[in-house]
Amino acid sequence: MSLTVRAITDSEWPAYSDVLFEAFNSSYPSEIRERWRELAEIDRTIAAFDGDLAVGGAQILSFSMTVPGGPIPVAGVTSVGVLPSHRRRGVLTALMTRQLHDLHENGREAVAALYASEAGIYGRFGYGRAADTLSFRIPTHDSAFTRSAPTDPALRLRLVPPADALPALQRVYDAVRPGRPGLYGRSGGFWRNEILPDTEHDRGGMGPLRCLVAEDATGARGYALFRARGRWSEHSVPEGEVRLLELMATDPAAYALVWRGVLDRDLCAVVHAGRRPVDDPIMHLLADPRRLNAIWFDDLWIRLVDVDRALAARAYAAPADLVLEVVDEICPWNAGRLRLVTDKGSCEPTDAPADLTLPVDVLGAAYLGGRPLRAAADAGLVREHRPGALRELSAAMMWDPAPWGCRVF
Numbered sequence: 001m002s003l004t005v006r007a008i009t010d011s012e013w014p015a016y017s018d019v020l021f022e023a024f025n026s027s028y029p030s031e032i033r034e035r036w037r038e039l040a041e042i043d044r045t046i047a048a049f050d051g052d053l054a055v056g057g058a059q060i061l062s063f064s065m066t067v068p069g070g071p072i073p074v075a076g077v078t079s080v081g082v083l084p085s086h087r088r089r090g091v092l093t094a095l096m097t098r099q100l101h102d103l104h105e106n107g108r109e110a111v112a113a114l115y116a117s118e119a120g121i122y123g124r125f126g127y128g129r130a131a132d133t134l135s136f137r138i139p140t141h142d143s144a145f146t147r148s149a150p151t152d153p154a155l156r157l158r159l160v161p162p163a164d165a166l167p168a169l170q171r172v173y174d175a176v177r178p179g180r181p182g183l184y185g186r187s188g189g190f191w192r193n194e195i196l197p198d199t200e201h202d203r204g205g206m207g208p209l210r211c212l213v214a215e216d217a218t219g220a221r222g223y224a225l226f227r228a229r230g231r232w233s234e235h236s237v238p239e240g241e242v243r244l245l246e247l248m249a250t251d252p253a254a255y256a257l258v259w260r261g262v263l264d265r266d267l268c269a270v271v272h273a274g275r276r277p278v279d280d281p282i283m284h285l286l287a288d289p290r291r292l293n294a295i296w297f298d299d300l301w302i303r304l305v306d307v308d309r310a311l312a313a314r315a316y317a318a319p320a321d322l323v324l325e326v327v328d329e330i331c332p333w334n335a336g337r338l339r340l341v342t343d344k345g346s347c348e349p350t351d352a353p354a355d356l357t358l359p360v361d362v363l364g365a366a367y368l369g370g371r372p373l374r375a376a377a378d379a380g381l382v383r384e385h386r387p388g389a390l391r392e393l394s395a396a397m398m399w400d401p402a403p404w405g406c407r408v409f
Ligand SMILES: CC(=O)SCCNC(=O)CCNC(=O)[C@H](O)C(C)(C)COP(=O)(O)OP(=O)(O)OC[C@H]1O[C@@H](n2cnc3c(N)ncnc32)[C@H](O)[C@@H]1OP(=O)(O)O
Pocket: 023, 024, 077, 078, 079, 080, 081, 082, 083, 086, 087, 088, 089, 090, 091, 092, 093, 094, 114, 115, 116, 117, 118, 120, 121, 124
């Protein structure tokens, strides 16, 4: 195999997309291809060629993502795949290496983020599991709220056709986004092509996309996007289900009301709520939180492309002044010692002795504030050279609320 990795041209898009559809075992109809093309940034799409044949590829979407302290530019890595005929011959390694070098040279983003199809793939390229997510399976008949659940008589619930709801959804999402690490800005095209589509393919056997909005005289304060499916048992007992795709609210009363609207849907026995934050307030609202039947798995993976700029770009929960020795085999410009002074927001190269030595993926995992460095140290991944340095950095990097990207890109 003679491998070349380079940016694709417009005319090479079909060849790149064919590789992806093959790699993901997909048979997407043409409208899905068109949506995907509309979101893609061709100049940030690379492919690997074996001679003339496209055999792998990867994309970057340019996002503004909230990190502790506020939004920063983040490279959203997506649509990565290698032809089954060329797997395990280093094609992904060549793509990831090229992408990280391009990002460093371009200088636009110091941080890259992705959702992994399999959790074993990206650690070797310096990505750390930075956010987790919970999925709930809530039996509606056991979903009573605690007596202290907040209410607001000014609020009402309204069913809105999703296509008409976009201004309300954007208003709520954009109000919530700056306070939650991991949430990223959604363009109009992203809403249209990723969040609101409703073809048979998108429904996957469920009913149409539905939207509930909680509002008062000032406008929308919360929403839920979901699908439902009616079903009856052989004894004619209603056993319908709801699949909650997204639920956001700007305040506790709107949040509780939207959840109630989803949980109280008639003829539905269960609500499946995927990809919820690990600190979802629903855990406090349900009178019997065991009924959430939660499953835990990974959400965003984070790669610090330029460790110095990335660490200087976020805020910290506690002061820290220490020297880090970063180990990074893929991005040699990161290897070496850096002095991080959180009060000054500075992270500069230094010759001073290291207080901590740690690999770049461990720093990436801690970057959004959801994963204690102390736990990585307990797993033997961090070396402490000055007593107290680990506790200092671990406390500084934690953040409230927990990180959450909400929807896969
Ligand atoms: C952000 C996203 O888009 S996530 C989507 C990723 N894509 C997919 O899941 C689609 C289906 N899978 C594929 O296309 C390919 O199998 C890929 C992209 C996952 C891997 O591509 P390959 O070219 O085979 O990877 P490559 O040969 O460079 O492997 C590099 C290393 O990763 C390991 N690796 C590759 N895939 C996996 C995996 N799925 N799980 C665990 N390890 C893996 C290899 O064993 C190899 O390890 P080594 O360095 O110790 O020998």
